[in-house]
Amino acid sequence: MNNPASSTNTAISKPGPPLWLLAELTYRCPLHCAFCYNPIGFDQVDQELDTQGWIKTLREARELGSVQVGFSGGEPMLRPDLEELVAEARSLGYYTNLLTSGVGLTAERAKALKEAGLDHVQLSFQDSTKELNDFLSNTKTFDLKNKVAAIIKDNNWPMVLNCVIHRMNIDYVDKIIELALDLGAETLELANTQFYSWAKLNRDSLLPSREQIEKAEAVTGRYREKYGDKISIIFVVPDYYEHRPKKCMNGWGNVFLTITPDGTALPCHTARMLPGLEFPNVKEHSVSDVWYESEGFNRYRGKGWMKEPCRSCPEQDDDLGGCRCQAYMLTGDPNAADPVCDKSEHRSVVDEAVAKAQDNIAAEAHPLVFRDPKESKRLSAGKDGANVLLPS
Amino acid sequence: MNIDTNTVVSISPGLRLQFEKAQDTWVLLYPEGMVKLNQSASEIMQRCDGERKLSDVVKLLEKDFEQTGLEPDVLSFVEHALEQKWVELRNE
Numbered sequence: 307m308n309n310p311a312s313s314t315n316t317a318i319s320k321p322g323p324p325l326w327l328l329a330e331l332t333y334r335c336p337l338h339c340a341f342c343y344n345p346i347g348f349d350q351v352d353q354e355l356d357t358q359g360w361i362k363t364l365r366e367a368r369e370l371g372s373v374q375v376g377f378s379g380g381e382p383m384l385r386p387d388l389e390e391l392v393a394e395a396r397s398l399g400y401y402t403n404l405l406t407s408g409v410g411l412t413a414e415r416a417k418a419l420k421e422a423g424l425d426h427v428q429l430s431f432q433d434s435t436k437e438l439n440d441f442l443s444n445t446k447t448f449d450l451k452n453k454v455a456a457i458i459k460d461n462n463w464p465m466v467l468n469c470v471i472h473r474m475n476i477d478y479v480d481k482i483i484e485l486a487l488d489l490g491a492e493t494l495e496l497a498n499t500q501f502y503s504w505a506k507l508n509r510d511s512l513l514p515s516r517e518q519i520e521k522a523e524a525v526t527g528r529y530r531e532k533y534g535d536k537i538s539i540i541f542v543v544p545d546y547y548e549h550r551p552k553k554c555m556n557g558w559g560n561v562f563l564t565i566t567p568d569g570t571a572l573p574c575h576t577a578r579m580l581p582g583l584e585f586p587n588v589k590e591h592s593v594s595d596v597w598y599e600s601e602g603f604n605r606y607r608g609k610g611w612m613k614e615p616c617r618s619c620p621e622q623d624d625d626l627g628g629c630r631c632q633a634y635m636l637t638g639d640p641n642a643a644d645p646v647c648d649k650s651e652h653r654s655v656v657d658e659a660v661a662k663a664q665d666n667i668a669a670e671a672h673p674l675v676f677r678d679p680k681e682s683k684r685l686s687a688g689k690d691g692a693n694v695l696l697p698s
Numbered sequence: 699m700n701i702d703t704n705t706v707v708s709i710s711p712g713l714r715l716q717f718e719k720a721q722d723t724w725v726l727l728y729p730e731g732m733v734k735l736n737q738s739a740s741e742i743m744q745r746c747d748g749e750r751k752l753s754d755v756v757k758l759l760e761k762d763f764e765q766t767g768l769e770p771d772v773l774s775f776v777e778h779a780l781e782q783k784w785v786e787l788r789n790e
Contacts, residue, residue, distance in 0.1 A: 463712065
């Protein structure tokens with residue numbers, strides 16, 4: 307190595323700035339999606355950061371170099387100070403993204419958000435048909451989303467439609483794409499469910515079969531050919547069907563900083579499940595200390611934490627060992643290789659889930675558990691709130 | 699692609715060009731993403747103000763950098779930027 311300041315194999319060079327700030331303003335949500343990634347114990351988190359707490363966080367993160375901010379949740383429209391936070395973020399120079407189910411995004415609030423300088427709205431759809439949509443989100447929201455999409459267009463915001471894809475809606479991908487075209491979305495994200503939190507609970511009901519995925523990919527390909535100039539369609543295959551893990555969050559503590567509703571700072575939305583790690587709270591620490599100094603953020607930076615097969619793997623830089631949460635959920639060891647990797651000694655856990663998904667009877671045997679406060683209380687009874695870990 | 703230099707070039711709606719101190723570079727921001735621009739790309743983009751014709755963008759760059767014959771390079775970048783939907787062209 308020519309540059310004496312560059313990192314060695316295991317040492318960590320100073321990380322770059324947290325370019326992406328995800329502000330999870332609240333865990334409250336009018337929907338009850340069975341694939342939600344919010345923690346099972348969300349109901350035990352009741353102390354939300356107040357307006358000043360969020361403004362301080364936005365300022366400190368911007369100072370470090372954060373440039374994209376996503377206002378998310380839960381449902382961020384439930385925060386009456388959303389407009390104030392967007393205005394602050396915009397004036398600080400952030401590109402401001404609102405990630406919403408659309409519930410609460412009235413024409414009036416849209417106008418106020420436009421005046422506040424909101425740059426972009428990502429609208430989530432649970433499915434394109436009313437019946438399935440209502441079933442999957444367990445509320446009557448579909449007509450509303452059509453209205454909200456029109457409001458977004460009226461305000462000239464770029465619109466990204468996000469539809470979480472799973473076993474029960476993947477066969478309707480063509481209808482979902484048609485809907486996105488009708489609504490004038492510039493981008494459609496067909497995001498296959500990632501199996502954390504509530505989605506992990508419901509995994510057997512949500513993981514599509516191989517045949518379903520191949521069919522949906524082919525359909526997506528045909529639409530891309532035909533409408534590629536109008537809409538960009540992103541299709542993400544569930545990682546259980548891959549042989550190498552994803553480079554989770556593009557590297558731990560590398561670009562993503564999540565602030566949860568109570569102010570706890572995380573390197574990803576679900577990292578709080580990991581055992582033996584303390585994550586700092588922005589109420590007590592500056593964002594700079596959180597990002598550069600805290601044990602929680604430094605633990606899995608770089609490659610020093612790796613064990614075999616990752617430690618000597620020639621592909622270690624491609625995926626950095628995959629997802630720590632998935633490794634922990636599926637193997638019980640947060641330092642293990644993500645078992646999606648076929649070099650992992652635990653790959654059989656993933657293979658078993660995949661095998662089950664090829665069998666309709668096994669896959670449909672479980673009733674869905676919907677994300678709601680009652681289930682949250684039931685499932686986390688006697689456990690430590692948001693740290694609730696579910697058996698894999 | 700044949701680009702008419704009499705068209706006006708502007709940054710696509712919803713995108714934003716800005717200088718980022720922490721990264722010491724110009725970036726183009728779009729929904730949930732960002733592209734870092736190299737120096738020549740950022741010099742071109744900064745002059746695409748939605749009022750200048752492409753031919754005037756070229757002239758201005760040649761004047762500011764005391765060079766000539768920049769048109770092919772500028773057009774080649776604009777072609778790329780159009781493909782990426784970073785910019786739009788419109789006829790006056």
